Amino acid sequence: MSTTKSRLRADRKPALEKSGHGTIRRQVLRLIRDVLGDTAVEETVRSGLLQHLAEHPGDPELALLVHLSDWQDREDQTLLDHFARRPE
Numbered sequence: 001m002s003t004t005k006s007r008l009r010a011d012r013k014p015a016l017e018k019s020g021h022g023t024i025r026r027q028v029l030r031l032i033r034d035v036l037g038d039t040a041v042e043e044t045v046r047s048g049l050l051q052h053l054a055e056h057p058g059d060p061e062l063a064l065l066v067h068l069s070d071w072q073d074r075e076d077q078t079l080l081d082h083f084a085r086r087p088e
Contacts, residue, residue: 028061045071 035041035049048070052063 024061028064032060032064 032049032053036046049063049067052067052070053060056063056066
């Protein structure tokens with residue numbers, strides 16, 4: 001597990017306990033259901049989310065957070081690659 005993912009797991013419990021955990025969970029589950037049920041969503045996105053859900057059983061909030069973090073990392077790398085190829 002990466003340092004970021006470890007930190008996400010350690011940091012999230014107090015925040016969830018202070019907030020309306022039930023409300024957050026319902027929103028997360030609704031979002032996950034919508035993503036998985038939308039045929040316009042790329043298969044790689046759906047399968048990645050399913051993989052994270054399997055890796056974090058009973059913790060859909062963390063699964064979604066890690067999934068979004070992975071996609072952000074990919075987008076960041078794509079931007080870095082793009083700028084690294086640009087002629088000066």
